[in-house]
Amino acid sequence: MRYRRPAPRVWTAAVVCAGLFMLGMDVTILNVAVPELRQGLPASTAQVQWIVDGYALVLGGTVLSVGAFTDSWGRRRSFLSGVALCGAASWAGAEAAAPWQLIAARCFMGAGAALLMPATLAVIHHTFPEPGARARAIAAWAAVGGLGGLGGPLIGGWLVEQFSWRAAFWINVPLAAVIVAGAAFLVPESRAARRKGFDGPGAALSAGGLLALVWAVIEGPHRGWASAATLTGFGVAAVLLAAFVLRQARTPDPMLPLGLLRAPHVWVAATALTLMSFALFGALFVLTLYLQGVLGYGPLEAGVRTVPLPAALAAGAVCALPLLSSRRPGPGQPPGVRLPVSGGLVVVTLGFLVLATTDATSGYPRCLVFQLVAGFGAGLVAAAATESVMGSLPSDAAALGSAVNDSTRQLGSALGIAVQGSLLTTVFTDRAAALVPGSASPPLTDTLGPEPADVPEPLRAAVALGVREAFTDAMTVTALAAGTVTAVAAVLAARGLRPPAAPAPPVPSDGRPVSFRTTAAP
Known part of the structure; x- marks a missing residue:
């Protein structure tokens, strides 16, 4: 009987990272396809919003409950099922003839992503048990995840300009087929040594609470943060999540x-990832509007000009490795991640201070500096904080730890886009309304062109400059808000990720310290 030799570990990591890249790309690939979607289906503004956000809603709402049974069900099986579901749903989305079909396809893509995302880190955790090798694999995982999520607008912009919005779905079909074939041969199956019963009521409470929370966050900027629907969503989320915590206790x-979450190297690192995602993904949303609306770039041109952000993030993730290696803990101790996490957040904060100095005449160079600085710091944080979470958990809980890591990042991203987008709109609307007294404040996305509508010809140049200044003023406010968040996260990480205290020397039964004992002469 022939036995297949195990695949080299680097190929296993490459396959699961390819799945993560596809997942991250799908989160943002439609951000630059909104005009095409409106014309091609056609679809209303609300329908387009749910086409874009349905994926993040289902992924963020279900990844924790799915990750809870991945360790027992099988990590390779979860990964294969998730990639296959993403590919099938992408095929359906590419063939959609009505908005509701596209919304359903995006939701099923989110369900597939929830299946595969916890499995990626769990497979890496199982494949690389040595701390040093695992840290390198996690750094590659963080770099690839950043390249996928932050590179989505570039890939989407090229596909939309060369083909149509449907190409943003078709691209997943051959990619998913290749990943499934690779995983079938290169990813070994693994699962927890001790299978436990599945907590169905807990999973339902978790999924329901997180779905309600993500829904309220997504809808808040459009319905109003104080609207009855938004407040109801937050209320339902609070009740269900409180019931979930009570049941888990x-x-x-x-x-x-809950004992897993009490360790500082888990909850502090997860919080740092949440706040970093809040700042960075919200800034990417604002930056895309600035590049297209103020600087006048098309979808592809704007996408190309956001490449430095994921490139710097990948570089930061790689540079986190020496910092982690030089602080390798002893057996059974959490990794030494305080310096790369807190230092990376300080670097991200400095990047936002650069962005906050942007004005209407700054052009692209200041955006470039922001992306290089903030992206590098985010790479340090992503690699080190993820290693902190995964290195502090037992192997049998690898997928669950990944789900905690992933759900907090998804929640931070959704909250960052919603809050920073809402803040941007509020400040911009207030500034723009004062440009032409007595006129209604025009919509944000329609007033950033060189010639605002309904403005007398002699005033158009001055009003156009005023509109751009209004936007950069609003972007300054969002940058300062995001920088404040990352500064707070840096302080939290510096205080909460301190290395564990050295164990006290053993005291023998005679009460005298070991150093004062003498050895009897033979």
């Missing part, structure tokens, strides 16, 4: 053992 076999 009382059930003998919880879905998410």
Whole structure:
């Protein structure tokens, strides 16, 4: 009987990272396709919003509950199922003839992403048990995830300009087929040594609470943060998540053992990832509007000019490795991640201070500096904080730890886009309304061209400059808000990720310290 030799570990990591790249790309690939979607289906503004956000809603709402059973069900099986579901849903989305079909396809893509995302880190955790090798693999994972998510607008812009919005779905079909074929041969199956019962009620409470929370965050800027629907969403989320925590504290076999989250190297690192995602993904949303609306770039040109951000993030993830290696802990101790996490957040904060100095005449160079600085710092944080979470958990809980890591990042990203987008709109609208007294404030996305409509000809040049200044004023406010968030996160990381105290020397039964004992002469 022939036995297949195990695949080299680097190929295993490459396959799961390819799945992560596809997942990250799908989050943002439609951001630059909104005008094409409106004309091609056609679809209303609300429908387009849910086409774009349905993916993030389902992914963010279900990834924690899915990750809870991935360790028992099988990490390779979850990964294969998630990639296959993403590919099939992408095919359906490319063939969609009505907006509701496209919304359903995006939601199923999010469900597939929820299946495969926790499995990626769990497979890496199982494949690379040595701390040093695992840190390198996680750094590659963080770099690839950043390249996918932040490079989505570039890929989407090229596909939209060369083909149509449907190409943003078709691209996943051959990619998913290649990944499935590679995983079938190169990714070994692994699961927890001890299978436990699945906490169905806990999973339902978790999914329901997170879905309600992500929905309220996404809808808040459009319906109003104080609207009845938004407040109801937050209220439902609070009740369901409180019930989830209560159940996890009382059930003998919880879905998410709360003791895992009490370790500072888990909850502090996860919080740092959440706040970093809040700042960076919200800034990417604002930056895309600035490049297209103020600087006048098309979708592809704007996408090309956001490439430095994921490139710098990948470089930062690689540079985190020496910092992690030089602070390698002893057996059973969490990794030494305080310097790369807190230092990376300080670097991100400095990047936002650069962005906050942008004015209507700054042009692209200041955006470039921001992307290089903030992206590098974010790479340090992503690699080190992820290693902190995964290195602090037992192997049997690898997928669950990945799900905690992933759900917090997704929530931070959704909250960052919603909050920074809402803040941008509020400040811009207030500034723009004062340009032409007595006129209604025009919509944000329609007033950044060189010739605002309904303005007398002699005033158009001055009003156009005023509109651009209004936008950069609003972008300054969002940059300062995001920088404040990352500064707070840096302080939290510096205080909460301190290395564990050295164990006290053993005291023998005679009460005298070991150093004062003498050895009897033979």
